[in-house]
Amino acid sequence: MSEWLESAISRGHQIDDWLAPKRTQAIDLLSTTPWPTRKTEAWRYTSLRAVQNSKAHEIETKTNLLPEHITNLSAIELVFVNGKLDKQQLPDVLPKGLSISLGSDLNKEQQSQALANFSDIKPKRHLFGLVNDALAQDVVIVNVEDGFNIKQPLRISSLLSLGAESHTRVQVTLGKESHLAVIEDVQAEGDSLCTAFVEYQVSAKAHLEHYRFALQTGSNVAVGGCHFNLLDHSSMHSTIVAFGSDLSRLDTDIIHSGEFVDAKLNAIYLLDGNELFDLHATVEHAMPNGTTEENVRCIVAGRSKAVFNGRIHIHRDAQKTLAELNNRNLLMTNTAEINTKPELEIYADDVRCAHGATSAQVDKQALYYLQTRGIDRAKASVMLNFGFINELIDLMPNTVLSEWIRPIIRNRFSAMEVK
Amino acid sequence: MSNTKSLLTIKDLYAGIEEKQIIKGFNLDIKPGEVHAIMGPNGAGKSTMGYVLSGRDGYEVESGSVTFNGQNLLEMEIEERANAGLFLAFQYPVEIPGVSNLEFLKASVDAVRAANGEEAISSSELLKQAKAACKQVDLPLAFLKRGVNEGFSGGEKKRNELMQMLLLKPKLCILDETDSGLDIDALQLVAKGVNSQRSEDRSFIIVTHYQRLLDYIKPDFVHVLADGKIVKSGDASLALELESQGYAWLENGNVEAKIEG
Numbered sequence: 001m002s003e004w005l006e007s008a009i010s011r012g013h014q015i016d017d018w019l020a021p022k023r024t025q026a027i028d029l030l031s032t033t034p035w036p037t038r039k040t041e042a043w044r045y046t047s048l049r050a051v052q053n054s055k056a057h058e059i060e061t062k063t064n065l066l067p068e069h070i071t072n073l074s075a076i077e078l079v080f081v082n083g084k085l086d087k088q089q090l091p092d093v094l095p096k097g098l099s100i101s102l103g104s105d106l107n108k109e110q111q112s113q114a115l116a117n118f119s120d121i122k123p124k125r126h127l128f129g130l131v132n133d134a135l136a137q138d139v140v141i142v143n144v145e146d147g148f149n150i151k152q153p154l155r156i157s158s159l160l161s162l163g164a165e166s167h168t169r170v171q172v173t174l175g176k177e178s179h180l181a182v183i184e185d186v187q188a189e190g191d192s193l194c195t196a197f198v199e200y201q202v203s204a205k206a207h208l209e210h211y212r213f214a215l216q217t218g219s220n221v222a223v224g225g226c227h228f229n230l231l232d233h234s235s236m237h238s239t240i241v242a243f244g245s246d247l248s249r250l251d252t253d254i255i256h257s258g259e260f261v262d263a264k265l266n267a268i269y270l271l272d273g274n275e276l277f278d279l280h281a282t283v284e285h286a287m288p289n290g291t292t293e294e295n296v297r298c299i300v301a302g303r304s305k306a307v308f309n310g311r312i313h314i315h316r317d318a319q320k321t322l323a324e325l326n327n328r329n330l331l332m333t334n335t336a337e338i339n340t341k342p343e344l345e346i347y348a349d350d351v352r353c354a355h356g357a358t359s360a361q362v363d364k365q366a367l368y369y370l371q372t373r374g375i376d377r378a379k380a381s382v383m384l385n386f387g388f389i390n391e392l393i394d395l396m397p398n399t400v401l402s403e404w405i406r407p408i409i410r411n412r413f414s415a416m417e418v419k
Numbered sequence: 420m421s422n423t424k425s426l427l428t429i430k431d432l433y434a435g436i437e438e439k440q441i442i443k444g445f446n447l448d449i450k451p452g453e454v455h456a457i458m459g460p461n462g463a464g465k466s467t468m469g470y471v472l473s474g475r476d477g478y479e480v481e482s483g484s485v486t487f488n489g490q491n492l493l494e495m496e497i498e499e500r501a502n503a504g505l506f507l508a509f510q511y512p513v514e515i516p517g518v519s520n521l522e523f524l525k526a527s528v529d530a531v532r533a534a535n536g537e538e539a540i541s542s543s544e545l546l547k548q549a550k551a552a553c554k555q556v557d558l559p560l561a562f563l564k565r566g567v568n569e570g571f572s573g574g575e576k577k578r579n580e581l582m583q584m585l586l587l588k589p590k591l592c593i594l595d596e597t598d599s600g601l602d603i604d605a606l607q608l609v610a611k612g613v614n615s616q617r618s619e620d621r622s623f624i625i626v627t628h629y630q631r632l633l634d635y636i637k638p639d640f641v642h643v644l645a646d647g648k649i650v651k652s653g654d655a656s657l658a659l660e661l662e663s664q665g666y667a668w669l670e671n672g673n674v675e676a677k678i679e680g
Contacts (some may be wrong), residue, residue: 094514364476369513369567370523371497371582372473372506374530380498385518391566394517 002035004052005131012134018104018111019139020408022118026133042125045307045339046278050221050247056165056193058083058137065159068187072400075098075183077157082159082192083137083166097178103139117171121229123201123282126251128223131265136169146175146203153181153209153398158196160188160220170198174206174234181398188220196224202234204256204258209397210238213405217245217275222332222340225251225291233256239396241405242268243412244275244304254283254289266392267296270409271304271336272416278307285318285348292323297389300329300336301416311343312355318348326357330385333415385411423450425486426622427591432483433469441467443647449591452619456633456658457626459644460666465626466510468644469595474500474505488590502534503674504590508580515567520579523567524549531587552585556612568612573600581612592616593624598632610635621679631660 012027036043059082066089067079078100079089085102094100103114120413124212144150158168159290186196202208212226228236242248254263269277283292296307310325314334328392329338342355365386389409396402427449427671432527434442435576441464449455459465470478472485474497484615495503501558515523526550540548546563551562567578584592594613598606613623613636633641633655641657642649645666647671651657 363515365513366515367499368475369509369515370526372501373527373587374498374501374522374534375526376498376530377496379526379530383518383522384515387515387566389517391517394566 001053002048004054005030005035010132014363015135018106019118019136022115023134023192023330026119026130026254027391029124030127030130033130036127040282041401042309043302045305046247046249046276048247051193051223053189054161054165054193054221056191056221057162058166059164062392064272065145065161065187067157067159067185068157070401070404073155073404075152075153078140078142078154078156078170080138080156080158080168082161082164082168083168085138085140087207093224095150095152095166098150098180099143101141103141106141114139114171117173117201119199121201121253121255122197122227127224128195128249129136129197129251131239132167134195135167135195137167139169139171142170142172144174144178144180144206145224147177148175150181151178153183155183155185156188158194160186160192160194162189163191163273164188165228166193166196168194168196171201172198173201173398174203174208176203178203179207179209180224181211183211183213184226184400185213186216186220186222186302188216189200191219192216193221194224198226200226200228200236202228202236204230204232204234206293208234208236210236211396211398211401212238212240212250214240214242214248214277215408216248217243220245221247223247224247225253227253227255228263229255229257230261230263233260234258235262236399237264237268239392240265240279240404241280241409242267242269242277244269244271244277244306246274247276249280250295251279251280254281254292256283256285256292259287259289261287263290263292265292265294268302268389268392268409269298269306270389270412270416271298271300271302271306271413273302273304275302275304276307278306280309280311282311283313283323284321285312285321288317288319288321290318290321290323292321292325294325295392296325296327298329298338299332299385299389299413299416300338301332303335305337306339308338308340308342310355311345314344314346314351316347316355319350321348321353323349323353327357328388329357329359330388331359332385338341364397386410389413420490424489425449426451426488427492428484428486430484432471432485434467434478434483435481436467436478437623440649442471445483445648447642447649449622449624451590451622452617453640454617454623454636454638456624456638456641457644457649458628458630458641458658458661461628463644464647465628465644466595469507469593469626472500472505472593473497498530499534501589504533504588506584506587506592508577508584508592508594510596510599512568512576512580514569514571515531518567519564520567521546521549521563522637523609524583527583528586548586549582552582555585555615556581558582564652574602574605576610577601577605578612581609584616584664588621591622591624593625593626596628597625599631606632607635630658633658
C-alpha cells in the first residue's frame with residue numbers, strides 16, 4: 001500500500017460525523033485494496049505517481065477564489081473552496097422545486113435518508129471514489145421535486161488554491177418528470193489534488209442535462225467521477241470537455257436501471273505537452289429498451305497521453321437495447337500517445353450494438369473537397385481537425401456554454417497547431 | 420471565335436486511378452464563354468475527368484497535356500487550380516460536420532481573393548453575399564450556420580455547390596452530374612443559377628448522363644464520351660439524338676460506323 005493511501009485512511013479514521021458509517025465501510029474496503037500498479041487493468045496506462053508524490057494538503061483558510069465568469073450564463077452557483085461549500089456564494093432564494101443543503105446541516109431524519117442514498121450509485125470498484133467516501137469534506141445534497149423544470153442551470157465549481165487538497169461530494173436527485181442542467185467544473189492554482197464525485201439519481205421521465213469541464217492543467221491532480229442512475233423513461237445528455245494535467249482521471253457510470261432510458265455522452269479531450277487525461281466510461285444496460293450513444297474524440301499533441309476505456313455491459317434481460325460507442329482520435333505528433341479500449345459485453349440476444357475506435361489523420365475526402373475550393377492543405381487540415389471537435393461542441397444543448405467553450409478550445413487548438 | 424485564346428486545352432490525355440486506365444486519349448478545347456456538355460454511359464470516365472482536372476490524389480496522369488488559362492494545369496496543386504479559376508461541382512459533395520458552411524465559405528473566398536492579390540473579405544460583406552447567393556439557389560439561410568453539407572438532402576447539397584460557385588466566380592465550372600437525383604423544380608433552379616452565371620469570360624463543362632438538364636441549359640457543344648475518349652461531337656441537337664437512341668449503340672462496337680454515318 002502506498003504511503004499516500006495509508007495517510008488517507010488514517011485521516012479518514014479521525015473524522016467523526018454523520019457520515020461515519022459510510023466512511024468506515026469505505027476505509028475497510030480501501031484497507032484490503034491493493035494500490036494500483038501497471039498490472040491493474042483500470043490503471044494500466046495511467047500512473048499514480050503524481051498522487052504519491054503530491055504534497056497537496058487540506059487548507060482551512062478561505063481564499064477569495066471566485067468561479068471564472070462565463071459570459072451570458074446565469075447559473076445557480078454552488079461553490080466549493082478548497083473542498084468546503086462556500087455558503088455565501090449560494091443564492092439567497094432558489095427556484096421553486098429546487099433545494100440545496102449541506103449534509104451536516106440536515107436534521108437526524110434527513111441525515112439518515114441521505115446516508116442511505118450515499119454512495120448507492122457510485123460503484124465500489126473506484127478506488128478514489130472510496131477515498132472520497134472516506135475523506136469527503138462537505139457533502140452537498142441537491143433535490144429537484146417531482147414535476148419541476150429548473151430553467152437555470154446549477155453550476156458546481158470546485159476552486160482550489162495553490163497546494164490545496166479537496167474531496168468534494170454532491171448527491172443530486174431529480175424527481176419524477178423534472179428537469180435540471182448541471183455544470184461541473186474545477187479551477188485550480190497549481191500543485192493541487194482533488195477528488196470530485198457526483199452521484200445522480202434520475203427518476204422516471206426526468207431529464208438531466210450534464211456538463212463536466214475538466215480544464216485544470218499543469219500540476220493539478222484530479223481524480224473524480226460522475227455516476228448516473230436512470231429510471232424508467234428518463235434521459236440524460238452529458239458533455240465532458242477535458243484538458244490534461246500531470247494526472248487527470250474521470251470515471252463515469254451510466255446505469256440503465258429502468259426501461260426506455262435514453263443516454264447520450266459526448267466527450268472531448270485536447271491534450272498537449274506532457275498532459276494526461278484518462279476517461280473510463282461504463283454503461284450498464286440492466287433493463288430492456290434502453291439506448292446509449294457515446295462519442296469520444298481526442299486530439300493529442302506534444303508528448304501527451306490520452307486514455308479511453310469505454311465499456312458497455314448489456315445484461316441478460318436488457319433486450320432491445322440500442323448502444324453505440326464511437327471513439328475517434330487524432331494524433332498531431334508522433335510522440336503523443338492514445339490508448340483506447342472499447343469493451344462490449346453482451347448477454348442479451350436481441351440488441352443492436354456497435355462500437356468503433358479509430359486513430360487517424362484527417363479525412364482525405366473532406367481535405368480534397370476543401371482544397372478544390374481553394375483552401376490550402378495546411379489550413380484545410382486545421383479546419384478539419386477543429387471541426388472534428390467542434391462537431392461535438394455543436395451538439396451541446398446549452399448554446400451559452402458552447403459559445404463560451406468554443407473559443408477556449410479554439411485557442412488551445414491553435415497553440416497545439418503552431419508547434 | 421477561332422481567334423479567341425482557349426481557356427482549357429486538353430491534348431491526348433491518358434489517365435486513371437491506380438493501375439486502371441480510364442481516360443484514353445481525351446481531347447477537348449474550350450474557349451471563354453462556351454458551354455460544353457459531356458454525355459456518356461456509366462463507366463465512360465465522366466466523373467474521372469473532373470477528378471483528374473481538379474487534381475484529386477490517386478488519379479494519375481500517364482501522358483498528354485492540360486493547359487488552363489495559359490498555365491500547365493497538371494503541375495498545379497489542387498488549391499492552386501481552384502484559385503486559378505477552376506471549379507468542380509461534385510456529384511456527391513462530402514459532408515463535413517463541425518466546419519460551418521459560413522466558415523468554409525469565408526476560407527474559400529479569402530483563398531481565391533488572396534490568389535488574386537485581394538484583401539480578405541469582411542465577415543459582414545461575406546454574409547451579405549452568401550445570403551444573396553442562398554436566396555438565388557433557394558437554400559434556407561439557416562444552412563449557412565450548419566456544418567458543410569451536414570444532413571443536407573441530395574438536392575440541397577447540389578444547391579450548396581451552386582451557391583459556392585456563385586460566390587467564387589470561377590472561370591471554368593465543371594458540373595459533375597449536377598442533375599442526378601433532382602426533381603424537375605430543383606433542376607430548373609439549378610439551370611437558372613447556371614444560366615445567370617453564363618458570361619463571355621466564364622465557361623462550363625456540364626457532365627451528364629441525361630439530356631433533360633440541357634433542355635434548360637443550352638450547350639454550345641455536345642460531346643459523347645465512351646471508354647475514356649470523345650467519340651462524337653456536335654451541337655445541341657446531338658443531345659436530343661442521344662436521348663432518342665440511348666447509349667446502346669456505343670456498346671455494340673459500332674462506334675466507328677455511327678460516327679462515319
